[in-house]
Amino acid sequence: MTFLIKGVSLLGGEPTDLLLRDGVVAEAGTGVSAAGAQVIDADGLVALPGLVDLHTHLREPGREDAETVETGSRAAALGGYTAVCAMANTEPVADTAGVVEQVWRLGRRAGLVDVQPVGAVTVGLRGEHLAELGAMATSAAAVRIFSDDGHCVSDPRLMRRALEYVQAFDGTVAQHAEEPRLTENAQMHEGEISARLGLTGWPAVAEEAIIARDVLLAEHVGARLHICHVSTAGSVEILRAAKARGVRVSAEVTPHHLLLTDERTTTYDPVFKVNPPLRTGADVAALRQAVADGVIDAIATDHAPHTVEDKECEWAYARPGMLGLQTALPVALEVFGQQWDLIAERMSRAPARLAGLDGHGRHPATGEPANLTLVDPTARVSVDATAQASRSRNTPFARMTLPGRVVATFLRGEPTVLDGKASR
């Protein structure tokens, strides 16, 4: 199918016509016409390169009651994404070529976004032995990012080995930075509010200590390191200093850590329980600044679907995690305004580079793969937890009104979303 997008603003620029044919942008300019093309009136809409999420939990295999590759892919497409990196903490864990290929194939079959599996660093996420990282790298899934996300690779020697080993196939270790001995039974950010609520604290230092250690390890062995879901002002300062020294470290932040604080915890509603936890207003301010100045490379959702029964319970018994795919772009617009180039960089180009997804994160110019999303920047939408494409409904943004609505998403020239609805 051929699509002619009329009068769209590329990253907020002058109205442009885009002709999408054979999976690529066949023509970009003004006054473009094409016989037989389906015309999309994009007056007032903004085109962004298709968003790329470095951090998604699709739950399949194992917890298909919370999410499947297909339902998560649909949520992603509706959120403006054309590629997502699927985290390894499934059941069974994605620690073998077999499991990562299964996830990759399920993604292809769903066909709504490119699902790029992340491989586990250690067998069973247990932090004891390296998984067969090379086998996952050379599998059909071509894994490049390895992470025990949900668990920290806390053993410094094992972390060092992983950082070194993955260089053989241009891999990156993405660390879930959480010193486990400092976070036993931890329920929320350790501070004034945890003291008041009687919930065991998750101190900022538990994240910062691991990041400090790991940037030193990466520096020592000359390897690439990625830090998942950075959540504290102290972490930002460690990363800033490391980058200034030339350490090859990259970092991501979640939308919820850019918008919400630990004040939300006071209702004890576990929809606000997440790992790392919501932090203070000072942390939020530092994270926003880090996104603006590039200390943090990417905004990544940490989309973490959980069933109703895993959230509608006592705080301490609830699973940590929040939905994110369908609200990430509106949250970014809420926080940063219509800084389209910044948003494209942090939500598409940088994550595509970090994940090695060559066809993504490209400016929609002639000849480029037609992976893009069209956004209505003037719309304001109230988030409805019951109307998410995800199989779960644990969004912390419910009933908030946020700016921006994804009108259409194209994956290699084919619409995965049109008129705000998923194509399948």
Added chain:
Amino acid sequence: MSRHLLSAADLDADEATAVLDTAAEMANVAGREVKKLPTLRGRTVVNLFYEDSTRTRISFEAAAKRLSADVINFSAKGSSVAKGESLKDTALTLQAMGADAVVIRHGASGAPHRLADWVDGSVINAGDGTHEHPTQALLDAYTMRARLGRLAGLKVAIVGDVLHSRVARSNVLLLHTLGAHVTLVAPPTLLPVGVGAWPADTSFDLDAVLPSSDVVMMLRVQRERMGDSFFPSVREYSRRYGLDGARMRQLPAHAIVMHPGPMIRGMEIAPEVADSPRSTITEQVTNGVSVRMAVLYLLLGGMNQ
């Protein structure tokens, strides 16, 4: 009063004083030959206990029965809860039974807040995790007022495992509301990060605090905290923070010694102190029934009077 009693902070000074005054009237009932009032006849009070706490449960049970309410004891052991029923489903069951009030004791902080979202009746927090125990604070305030004649301006030292204590949290909030001045005394490991925001002073030195205290409230310290390196040994804890006879004699003559129970003699409190005339430990138990009667009355009956 609002519909629920989830936190001591739910009460302003007038409301808290009303509870204490009502409790004093209820205490008179306890002295009568027939210890019953008809106030809550036909109302149902459920004791929903997820933790074993015989003393708190029977205190609430006695309070409800003296007000003529129907009492249902719902213990987590041997019930649907032990079979894996969720708090929400239990709440819906109690709702369907027409519970007018649910008294909940739970090991998870905030469980009463969750319950309050799911039932129409009043929820009374009878201790949730390491968060709060508001009726304990009310009975403590009642006991202080009964012994010392006032609350405003009293200097109250709360000593021990503040970090894990729901009693300390509720007492700090309520005593602040009622104009008393609280000093928390503990080893630094047993004070929460963020305690600086509480309306209380802190000290690591019990001996420095005692001479100016009107009330010393000792908190239970569980031995298992030692395994988590909160302190090196029972002996060292007891030497630095236990209340023995010598320390008790540093107190002003009028000062009282309180303990919410169950106490560990030889750990935080010496037998000589627990059994001394300064000790209010058994009065606290007696006052607990009156205060819980007052709370039930004001939450359930008061609005209809």
